[in-house]
Amino acid sequence: MIEIRDLRRAFGGVMALDGVTLTLADGERRAVIGPNGAGKTTLINTLAGETAPTGGAIRLAGRDITRLRPWQRARLGLAHVYQRTELFAPLAARDNVALAVAARRGPYRMFRAVPRSEYAESEAVLERVGLAGRESVAARALSHGERRQLELAVALAQRPRVLLLDEPTAGMSPLETARITELIAGLDRALTILIVEHDMDVVFRLADRVTVLHEGRVIADGAAADVRGDTRVHDVYLGKAVTVA
Amino acid sequence: MTAELVFQQALNGLSFGALLFILASGLSLVFGMMDVVNLAHGAFYMLGAYVALSVVQSTGSFWLAMLAAPLALGVLGFVLEPLLLRRLRARHLDQVLLTIGVSLVIVDVIGQVWGREVRSLSAPAGLDGSVTLIGGVYPVYRLFVIAFGVALAAAMAVVYRRTRIGMLIRAGVQDAEMLGALGVDTNRLFASTFATGAALAGLAGVIAAPVFGVQPGMDTDPGLLYSLVVVVVGGLGTLSGAVAGSLLVGPADTFGKVLFQDVALAVIFAIVALVLLLKPTGLLGRIRIAR
Amino acid sequence: MRAALVAAAAAAVVTFPYWSRPWASPFATTLLRDALILAIFALSLDLLVGRAGMPSLGHAAFFGAGAYAAGIAGQRFATDQLPVTLGAAALVGAALALLIGVLVVRSEGIFFLMLTLALAQIVFAIAFQWTAVTGGSNGLSGVGRPMLAAVDFSAPDLMYVLVAVTFVLAVLVLWGLARSPYGRALTGVRENERRMRALGYDTARLRLSAFVIAGTIAGIAGALSAYSTRFVSAQDAGLGNSVRAFVTVLVGGAGTLGGPIVGSALVSLIERVVPSLLPTDLRIADAILGIVFIGFVLFARQGMVGLGHAALVRVSRR
Numbered sequence: 001m002i003e004i005r006d007l008r009r010a011f012g013g014v015m016a017l018d019g020v021t022l023t024l025a026d027g028e029r030r031a032v033i034g035p036n037g038a039g040k041t042t043l044i045n046t047l048a049g050e051t052a053p054t055g056g057a058i059r060l061a062g063r064d065i066t067r068l069r070p071w072q073r074a075r076l077g078l079a080h081v082y083q084r085t086e087l088f089a090p091l092a093a094r095d096n097v098a099l100a101v102a103a104r105r106g107p108y109r110m111f112r113a114v115p116r117s118e119y120a121e122s123e124a125v126l127e128r129v130g131l132a133g134r135e136s137v138a139a140r141a142l143s144h145g146e147r148r149q150l151e152l153a154v155a156l157a158q159r160p161r162v163l164l165l166d167e168p169t170a171g172m173s174p175l176e177t178a179r180i181t182e183l184i185a186g187l188d189r190a191l192t193i194l195i196v197e198h199d200m201d202v203v204f205r206l207a208d209r210v211t212v213l214h215e216g217r218v219i220a221d222g223a224a225a226d227v228r229g230d231t232r233v234h235d236v237y238l239g240k241a242v243t244v245a
Numbered sequence: 246m247t248a249e250l251v252f253q254q255a256l257n258g259l260s261f262g263a264l265l266f267i268l269a270s271g272l273s274l275v276f277g278m279m280d281v282v283n284l285a286h287g288a289f290y291m292l293g294a295y296v297a298l299s300v301v302q303s304t305g306s307f308w309l310a311m312l313a314a315p316l317a318l319g320v321l322g323f324v325l326e327p328l329l330l331r332r333l334r335a336r337h338l339d340q341v342l343l344t345i346g347v348s349l350v351i352v353d354v355i356g357q358v359w360g361r362e363v364r365s366l367s368a369p370a371g372l373d374g375s376v377t378l379i380g381g382v383y384p385v386y387r388l389f390v391i392a393f394g395v396a397l398a399a400a401m402a403v404v405y406r407r408t409r410i411g412m413l414i415r416a417g418v419q420d421a422e423m424l425g426a427l428g429v430d431t432n433r434l435f436a437s438t439f440a441t442g443a444a445l446a447g448l449a450g451v452i453a454a455p456v457f458g459v460q461p462g463m464d465t466d467p468g469l470l471y472s473l474v475v476v477v478v479g480g481l482g483t484l485s486g487a488v489a490g491s492l493l494v495g496p497a498d499t500f501g502k503v504l505f506q507d508v509a510l511a512v513i514f515a516i517v518a519l520v521l522l523l524k525p526t527g528l529l530g531r532i533r534i535a536r
Numbered sequence: 537m538r539a540a541l542v543a544a545a546a547a548a549v550v551t552f553p554y555w556s557r558p559w560a561s562p563f564a565t566t567l568l569r570d571a572l573i574l575a576i577f578a579l580s581l582d583l584l585v586g587r588a589g590m591p592s593l594g595h596a597a598f599f600g601a602g603a604y605a606a607g608i609a610g611q612r613f614a615t616d617q618l619p620v621t622l623g624a625a626a627l628v629g630a631a632l633a634l635l636i637g638v639l640v641v642r643s644e645g646i647f648f649l650m651l652t653l654a655l656a657q658i659v660f661a662i663a664f665q666w667t668a669v670t671g672g673s674n675g676l677s678g679v680g681r682p683m684l685a686a687v688d689f690s691a692p693d694l695m696y697v698l699v700a701v702t703f704v705l706a707v708l709v710l711w712g713l714a715r716s717p718y719g720r721a722l723t724g725v726r727e728n729e730r731r732m733r734a735l736g737y738d739t740a741r742l743r744l745s746a747f748v749i750a751g752t753i754a755g756i757a758g759a760l761s762a763y764s765t766r767f768v769s770a771q772d773a774g775l776g777n778s779v780r781a782f783v784t785v786l787v788g789g790a791g792t793l794g795g796p797i798v799g800s801a802l803v804s805l806i807e808r809v810v811p812s813l814l815p816t817d818l819r820i821a822d823a824i825l826g827i828v829f830i831g832f833v834l835f836a837r838q839g840m841v842g843l844g845h846a847a848l849v850r851v852s853r854r
Binding site for chain 2: 646653655657662774779821826
């Protein structure tokens, strides 16, 4: 589904991505881990189209998307959930999701009211992520955990083929983390998911395969259990005793 | 177009460019430091000219006016910043809107106090003659304007690069909040910067008066319009941007008016459009997306 | 129920000269007519400033272009027929908005504001200097009152009705737009453009379309102004007029339908009524407007509509 070949991204003199190659199969759940500064967020941003790579190529379902803009990639089925919450603050939760639903049909319907089916679909998605009953609350009035749930709802409403999750459990309490993790685990198996995470419990609950980045390069790539025991990975994480199980 | 005519127009273009530099540098400075586009800049320019008018009327000295006007505008700027702008720190767009209100008030007050007729200010004695240059007679005053502009640019460059205040300005243009964290009194720095921008506008008003006259509407044309075009083309927030912009817009406007007369400003439009299409932040500007 | 009230209000506005005859002078009709033209102009600007988050300070370029187009089309085609002259105004407004829009639509915030200001000022300067076409600094005089088939709008009352009907139509159109998926998409662009792009919206094209729609309506407002005063001056496209519209939007309340309408009432009051209360040699209407504007920016950023909301909230809490 996703092919990344020799992806490079330089920022001034720093190689944030230094020849990253990885492939995601259809329906695969892949976690990308690595210490801070390893290039994980740069990888996601480059995949989403917000940052242009300085070298390499990206293919989505066989199609070269390296030069495409974010909105073009979204139309091809790529959904991106940001590290920091990016919602439409004054709009109600339902409207946040409705914007995603409407995006598929194109926004130039100017003279009709918002169709009820859009709202019905939005409310269904909200219910799926556990925000039933909070549809009319403005995004900025939601709790941090609820906002991350809303983020997920917005992304799901795009009916994507590929979901990019950048640290979905960042800043969450253990309870909220467990809830979101189960939510993601329960998503349709046809959906290909790439998730950047620091929390190893979440990683091992969700991921089929794990890729480890360090200084812009892939240093390990394999089944979750194998990566767990890899000494190089342990070395790289030295000092992060909390995360290595 | 004879060679003499070209030379004359080139000098005109340069003197206009020099004037534009004095005018636009203040706008660029305030933006670079405070992220505020002072839309009252044209009004400050206008006020400087009218203050000069009064000073010359009562004392007969153009040189005194050249000191008094920037001083008066500087004081005004030093008072206005804490009074109005400081309340809106970090609300950059709202600060810009505020300056619109200030402009409305100043221009109307000028009309009320000084009247709305077209006035004029003559060049000071000693500079009001003409000199014979290549193929023609040329007003000395315009040469003075060029010299003054160059001197001012040089002085600003020296201050910018060699002095402590210049270092503060350069640092502030990069990151003003950081300066606060380092113990610099940002309140006073911002007030002083705004005052300096206003003073430069006032100075431009005095110097431009013998060339462009003193009349209603001068706050927009040439005031705000030309300073904006210069900084948009040359690039906001940098000294070199103001220089580049003035050197480009001054001669272009002059030659445009000679060659195309009625639609000379279309030439400027074309330049602005071209620059915007190629480099949206201006030729030598920094990328700044502020809300 | 609300629809009936709104319809009644619209009818009252359109028929104003007739039912106010007993107690109001013809000046009241003229004053209201000009306020309504300002309202249409401000409503079109609010589509950009309030809804799409595009603070344009050059909107008068389209107003002026529309005014000139209506006047010039009438003279060049030797006709006063409304579809021709108003159509020309709308077309020119749209075309100019497309031309300028393409250049400015990729910038945001303050930079966008400055670009629109600078480009509009250049349009003004062209209008001011192109004497052959626009009359230059003397302006374009002798603009005819429009006709629609046999109906002649020369009479002041009929001219008012034309303006009022256009106003009601403009409000309807913009209201419909606000409620539609398009309007919601514009709100999304204002609130979080990055996210909108990630969702699959071509935000540059959305902003451009809003810019063109706003420019078209502004052009129509300009045409109405040309018909009313039978004169077009370069100032119609000038910074002063752009500022006026911006002040109206902000003081009334950006992003709401009622805001620009209420704002134009206040601005018209300050511009027309206040000077008549002051001694004739004290001409400071603009200064008063400036001070009022500063006051709102500092203390009541959401405008009069915002103040109204806050007051309502406080009242309902008791």
